Amino acid sequence: MKRYYFIIVASILVLIMGCVAPKFNIFSETPDPLKEYTLEGTGADKILLIPVNGLISDNPKKGLITATPSLVEQVVSQINKAQKDKQIKAVLFKINSPGGTITASDLLYHEISAYKEKTGSKVVISMMDLATSGAYYMSLPADLIMAHPTTITGSVGVISLQPKVKGLMDKIGLGVDVQKVGKYKDMGSPFRDTSEEERKLLQKAMNDFEERFIGLVKKHRQLTPQAITEISTARVFLADEALQMGLIDKIGYISDAVKETKKIAKISEDAKLIVYRRAEFPEDNYYNIAGAASENLNVSVINIELPEILSAKAGFYYLWPGAVSAD
Numbered sequence: 001m002k003r004y005y006f007i008i009v010a011s012i013l014v015l016i017m018g019c020v021a022p023k024f025n026i027f028s029e030t031p032d033p034l035k036e037y038t039l040e041g042t043g044a045d046k047i048l049l050i051p052v053n054g055l056i057s058d059n060p061k062k063g064l065i066t067a068t069p070s071l072v073e074q075v076v077s078q079i080n081k082a083q084k085d086k087q088i089k090a091v092l093f094k095i096n097s098p099g100g101t102i103t104a105s106d107l108l109y110h111e112i113s114a115y116k117e118k119t120g121s122k123v124v125i126s127m128m129d130l131a132t133s134g135a136y137y138m139s140l141p142a143d144l145i146m147a148h149p150t151t152i153t154g155s156v157g158v159i160s161l162q163p164k165v166k167g168l169m170d171k172i173g174l175g176v177d178v179q180k181v182g183k184y185k186d187m188g189s190p191f192r193d194t195s196e197e198e199r200k201l202l203q204k205a206m207n208d209f210e211e212r213f214i215g216l217v218k219k220h221r222q223l224t225p226q227a228i229t230e231i232s233t234a235r236v237f238l239a240d241e242a243l244q245m246g247l248i249d250k251i252g253y254i255s256d257a258v259k260e261t262k263k264i265a266k267i268s269e270d271a272k273l274i275v276y277r278r279a280e281f282p283e284d285n286y287y288n289i290a291g292a293a294s295e296n297l298n299v300s301v302i303n304i305e306l307p308e309i310l311s312a313k314a315g316f317y318y319l320w321p322g323a324v325s326a327d
Helices: 002-017 071-083 102-119 134-139 166-171 196-220 225-231 239-245 254-265
Strands: 035-040 046-053 088-097 099-101 122-132 144-147 152-154 159-161 236-238 272-277 315-319
Touching (some): 046 254, 071 102, 088 102, 088 134, 088 254, 099 134, 102 122, 122 254, 134 152, 134 315, 144 239, 144 254, 152 239, 159 196, 196 315, 225 239
Parallel strands (some): 046 088, 046 272, 088 122, 122 144, 122 152
Antiparallel strands (some): 035 272, 152 236
């Protein structure tokens, strides 16, 4: 029985310190460069479609054999490439994400804002199933935010994830001896309970992060005081509710978002809709969820990914945890 408990504790410790995937040099460590593929249109002007799927993080997503570049890296690599193409008049982000870490969400917000300022291009958001918390945060600089009729968005709030293993370790007679310099050096430790004083400090940090989030919502969205009060509860909203609140501008499908992007960018109906990928997909279209990380169509057969929840490490998040996949 003790051996069984030891395995459980060891597994938990691995999760706390970060999942380490074994490295096998089966595939080339140097990825193929991003290539441009046209989904539709024949005109000279272009709209770049960038998918944003899953947990927003600046850490690579690890599978059992290979690691995928972080979502931040994938998005930024495409934005940087787009800056060099003067024919790209707009970027359309297709988002399906529950949010992610505070810093990663803020990085994407910053990069999208900087891209608009440098290029003068328009930015449109098309929300799919989810665009909550950090995914909404990164959407704020957009010229137009459109939600799918069944989108869930909102969750404008902060959450702190602090795994605790003290109870389990007490049951099996294991402990960790900690020596420290500085009263709060081990604040948030998984090996002991959090003191009331530490909880107040953590809460202050979360309040500051929340104030920043709400401040950016006020900056980019023209909302009533009543709407701000409701949004500040960090609840989620369906598309119709989000439209009434002023969180989004329109409701429609991805094809509607493409049309709206052409109008906002003042480009012709035959403008090209393009994507950047590392591999070509037969019969490709804008419902394809493959992002810039896709290098080989056959990799997915053996690149078994770890559950997304395992990549959520201790820390502060702009995240709706109810939507994080544990499959």
